[in-house]
Amino acid sequence: MTKLAIMGAMEEEIEPLLSYFENVNTVEFANNKYYEVNYDGLEIVIAYSKIGKVFASLTAATMIEKFGCDTLLFSGVAGGINPELKIGDLIIADKLCQHDLDITAFGHPNGYVPGGKVFIQTSEELRTIAKKVALENNLKVIEGTIATGDQFVHSTERKEFIQKTFDADALEMEGASVAVVCDALNIPYFILRAISDTADMDAGFDFDEFLKSSAKNSADYLIKIVKEL
Numbered sequence: 001m002t003k004l005a006i007m008g009a010m011e012e013e014i015e016p017l018l019s020y021f022e023n024v025n026t027v028e029f030a031n032n033k034y035y036e037v038n039y040d041g042l043e044i045v046i047a048y049s050k051i052g053k054v055f056a057s058l059t060a061a062t063m064i065e066k067f068g069c070d071t072l073l074f075s076g077v078a079g080g081i082n083p084e085l086k087i088g089d090l091i092i093a094d095k096l097c098q099h100d101l102d103i104t105a106f107g108h109p110n111g112y113v114p115g116g117k118v119f120i121q122t123s124e125e126l127r128t129i130a131k132k133v134a135l136e137n138n139l140k141v142i143e144g145t146i147a148t149g150d151q152f153v154h155s156t157e158r159k160e161f162i163q164k165t166f167d168a169d170a171l172e173m174e175g176a177s178v179a180v181v182c183d184a185l186n187i188p189y190f191i192l193r194a195i196s197d198t199a200d201m202d203a204g205f206d207f208d209e210f211l212k213s214s215a216k217n218s219a220d221y222l223i224k225i226v227k228e229l
């Protein structure tokens with residue numbers, strides 16, 4: 001029986017998801033809160049990790065190892081790089097990388113450390129279900145590369161580095177660490193983001209303005225996918 005983990009990084013990213021459920025049981029663990037709900041006979045654990053790769057790794061590993069989740073879905077917002085991505089638009093990650101992981105001093109490519117790999121692929125099956133749901137609901141969704149790093153990107157210079165180095169379509173601060181954890185623990189996972197800004201000098205203002213509405217775009221689509229699982 002599937003036990004589903006639904007994760008975000010910020011409270012604003014999971015609040016629109018929690019609003020779909022009643023009878024929520026809250027478990028406090030490792031300086032965080034995990035919300036257990038039952039949905040159509042499906043056991044679900046919902047949590048927001050807090051921002052950044054370290055918190056996201058801790059929460060993803062906890063949801064799998066401690067709560068026994070066997071599938072992980074991430075919903076949140078991201079900075080757009082691909083000019084096709086407008087604020088509010090949805091992107092599904094087909095692969096993810098860490099743009100701030102750098103031992104190039106030793107001749108390695110950006111995003112690589114020994115024993116790791118630059119790009120991690122997400123689960124084909126979950127993406128297929130998601131794309132069917134998008135089609136059925138007339139939702140425009142693009143599939144692409146998401147770059148993750150421990151910095152809020154708000155400069156064209158950093159955005160262009162990430163685009164040139166990884167050919168990334170969007171960027172954020174948690175996805176690739178969720179990917180590493182799920183890949184290592186052999187758990188199917190799915191990373192969905194809605195664009196809140198375009199990671200340039202206006203990113204901070206746009207993020208503040210569009211966080212809530214973009215988080216809701218992502219959450220509403222994710223819930224439709226959950227219903228298909």
Ligand SMILES: CCCCCCN(CO)Cc1c[nH]c2c(N)ncnc12
Nearest residue numbers: 077078079152153172173174199203
């Ligand atoms: C209080 C400030 C919290 C910022 C958290 C932003 N999330 C991180 O996952 C997504 C995101 C949206 N736009 C971004 C950008 N331009 N750079 C990095 N990350 C992002």
